[in-house]
Amino acid sequence: MISRRNIRVKVMQTLYALETMEQSNIKPGTATRLLNEKLDQTCQIFTYLLYSVVQVAQYAEIDAQARASKHLPSAADLQVNTKIAGNEFIYQIKSDKGFQVNLEQWKMRPLADNDLVRKLYNMLTATEVYKTYIADESRSKSGEKELLEFIYKEILAKNELFLQHMEDAFLHWNDDEEMMAILVGNYFNKPHLFNFLQLISKEKLDYARELLLTVIDKKEYCLELITPKLQNWDPERIAAVDMLLMEMGVCEFLYFPTIPTKVTINEYIDLAKAYSTPQSGQFINGILDNILKDLEKEALIQKQERPKK
Structure with a gap:
């Protein structure tokens, strides 16, 4: 899932950080700890991006409740379509125990900007793609998947406020941004292949650590x-x-x-x-x-x- 190119970038960054340390002998444990931190952040970014997609989709329910609670709700306020909140891919992400563990372990939830989520949701609902989606009463798997891909590619990944949010939250976001588009797409194509508790395969993790320690040695x-x-x-x-x-x-x-x-x-x-x-x-x-x-x-x-x- 995580590419070898990204692994090489993390090793390079770790080596660069080690060279700035005023130590004559760098212990292997120190080197691998720094590398693991950088690899962890890649996994954190992936988890948070999916969480952001979920947040935008589920805002439909928040919007519907808020509008229905108005003192004098209009007919439109009482008919907000919440179809997207029941998207099967949203349910699959939310019900994944590994995903929930990552959210808790890395304290992802507090990172969310509710005002930004609202703005992104409003941008989504104004698009023709979204209007076509809610007009279709069926729930085809391809239609459900395509809408979430649209949220990521066209709403999140092209929004300057969201990109700035990612840059503020994750130090090396720019290094991972390109690869994340591929990872998120792969997830929606084959979500059953993803283990959130091991987003980097053992083979690539071994390669990363071996490359790092070999260059040092x-x-x-x-x-x-x-x-x-x-x-x-x-x-x-x-x-x-x-x-x-x-x-x-x-x-x-x-x-x-x-x-x-x-x-x-x-x-x-x-x-x-x-x-x-x-x-x-x-x-x-x-x-x-x-x-x-x-x-x-x-x-x-x-x-x-x-x-x-």
Whole structure:
């Protein structure tokens, strides 16, 4: 569910944070604790986004009750359609015990902004998509799913107030935003495959921790391979993120036999473009490619196919 690209970003951020600490020796426990915190936040963001969709959908009942309670309610006030509140996907999310555990454990409910939820709901009810939905008295599974996808993609993900809310609530929201669109879509397609108590698979969790600890452990050796390739570059002008990405790339070459070298290079080029300078992608491509050629000449690259499940 959580992509390897996102895993690499969290490892990079953890390594960067560790380098800012004034400690000569970083204990593995400290490193993995920081990594786990960053991975947890990815899971928190996913949980909160689904909670936000639920909040917007269920506001129909709050709106109906408030309007019916007016001193002199109009006919429209007494006929607010609450069909969306009974959406089967909303029920499935709410009834998931893992989802409820996450809400409590991470204290998600207090993060909600009720005024923002009201505004988002009002935006939704003004759309033709919503009007078509409530006009249809049937409850087709595809129709129920499509409306919730619409709430996320067109109401939440495109609303500046909501995006600012996410940025204020979650430090690394911008790193996860793109992946969340995929995750939320995957959830509505196959909700039964999601375990809220283990949103990151054991395989990817092991990969994250192994990559982090390997880069820390093999840092000196990686620098021995990287430094000679920097002869035409001023080391002080090389971005710290670039150095970390190259160290991660070299470790994947040498110590992660199931990850193809081409995949490694492409992934770190993309990360460099996204998180470092405009020239970093080309720079890292050249350095990693040169190191890879040397390692292949010395027969130090041993790759194998990833086992099929």
